[in-house]
Amino acid sequence: MVMGWPFAWRLASRFVAGQNLEQAISVVRELNSAGINTTLDHLGEHTSTAEESAQATADILATLDEIQRSGVRANVSIKLTQIGIGLDEALCRDNLLRILQRAREHGIFVRIDMEDTPYTDVTFAIQSAMLARGFTSEHFGLVVQAYLLRSEADLKRLLEMKTRLRIVKGAYNESPEKAFPKKEDTDANYDLLAKLVLDQAAASDYHLSADGRTPALLAVATHDDKRIQFAISYANKLGLAQDMYEFQMLYGIRRDVQTKLVKDGYSVRVYVPFGTRWYPYFMRRLAERPANVWFFVSNFFRA
Numbered sequence: 001m002v003m004g005w006p007f008a009w010r011l012a013s014r015f016v017a018g019q020n021l022e023q024a025i026s027v028v029r030e031l032n033s034a035g036i037n038t039t040l041d042h043l044g045e046h047t048s049t050a051e052e053s054a055q056a057t058a059d060i061l062a063t064l065d066e067i068q069r070s071g072v073r074a075n076v077s078i079k080l081t082q083i084g085i086g087l088d089e090a091l092c093r094d095n096l097l098r099i100l101q102r103a104r105e106h107g108i109f110v111r112i113d114m115e116d117t118p119y120t121d122v123t124f125a126i127q128s129a130m131l132a133r134g135f136t137s138e139h140f141g142l143v144v145q146a147y148l149l150r151s152e153a154d155l156k157r158l159l160e161m162k163t164r165l166r167i168v169k170g171a172y173n174e175s176p177e178k179a180f181p182k183k184e185d186t187d188a189n190y191d192l193l194a195k196l197v198l199d200q201a202a203a204s205d206y207h208l209s210a211d212g213r214t215p216a217l218l219a220v221a222t223h224d225d226k227r228i229q230f231a232i233s234y235a236n237k238l239g240l241a242q243d244m245y246e247f248q249m250l251y252g253i254r255r256d257v258q259t260k261l262v263k264d265g266y267s268v269r270v271y272v273p274f275g276t277r278w279y280p281y282f283m284r285r286l287a288e289r290p291a292n293v294w295f296f297v298s299n300f301f302r303a
């Protein structure tokens with residue numbers, strides 16, 4: 001229903017780069033020309049049939065082909081529920097194999113977004129399956145959510161496998177048995193996780209690739225100034241080069257911070273979502289910030 005309201009798309013388009021690949025690539029070009037790398041997300045999650053998951057996979061393959069054809073500084077982010085994990089693990093593995101094969105042919109890194117906790121363990125199981133098929137940390141990476149109590153243990157295990165990691169606070173509604181109920185605890189855990197990955201980065205030699213497509217070991221994905229400043233000061237203390245970690249932000253959020261970081265020589269990547277299935281993504285962005293909800297509601301009554 002919401003997706004049928006023209007004003008809803010007007011608001012969503014603050015966070016969503018366009019409804020098709022062409023529009024998304026044009027946003028990517030603009031960001032690239034401002035010195036910003038990107039990750040393209042063809043929106044979609046929780047597909048409910050094998051055909052839908054095949055279509056989602058085909059869309060991701062088309063995105064990879066277009067990144068290669070256009071030569072933009074971009075990689076892709078995908079969700080396992082988009083390619084069928086909620087239907088059948090084997091189906092999802094097959095879809096992911098096709099995506100990773102194509103991405104490897106083009107030299108494009110794939111980030112598997114982390115969804116809500118029913119999918120945490122299966123995401124790690126799928127990672128092991130892909131490592132067993134010969135894909136490495138050079139080809140794909142995962143996300144760790146600082147709000148989860150389990151994340152420190154998960155992250156330590158992932159670092160042993162040299163997994164390239166994006167650290168986020170976490171965007172889903174989780175119970176207090178699984179996630180820190182207080183924001184300050186999530187924030188403190190965020191800094192701890194970033195510190196652990198930076199320590200590992202200091203002991204290894206992962207740099208951002210020259211084409212901007214393969215990230216270094218750590219992606220600090222937040223719009224929170226304090227988390228960003230913590231990562232910078234700790235990386236400086238370790239003497240890490242600026243291309244040994246990167247900052248990631250969502251399209252439409254804190255452009256001022258993105259520009260300042262680029263000006264100061266840091267690697268910045270913007271997450272660029274696009275496509276017609278924008279509703280759940282848009283709702284998460286509204287939920288993150290009460291001011292966004294009020295903006296949405298007041299526009300609803302005006303319309």
Ligand SMILES: Cc1cc2nc3c(=O)[nH]c(=O)nc-3n(C[C@H](O)[C@H](O)[C@H](O)COP(=O)(O)OP(=O)(O)OC[C@H]3O[C@@H](n4cnc5c(N)ncnc54)[C@H](O)[C@@H]3O)c2cc1C
Pocket residue numbers: 112113114115143145168169170171172221222223224225248249250253254270271284285286288289292
């Ligand atoms: C690149 C990237 C990838 C992500 N991938 C995942 C993932 O795979 N799994 C997952 O669970 N979560 C993911 N997230 C979302 C993340 O978990 C948070 O929900 C989101 O980033 C908001 O938290 P924050 O770290 O910015 O901190 P907050 O403390 O929530 O926000 C800090 C400041 O940022 C600004 N801000 C934050 N959110 C908004 C908003 N919606 N609208 C306007 N301003 C805002 C505000 O100024 C706010 O004060 C991702 C985030 C980024 C940046």
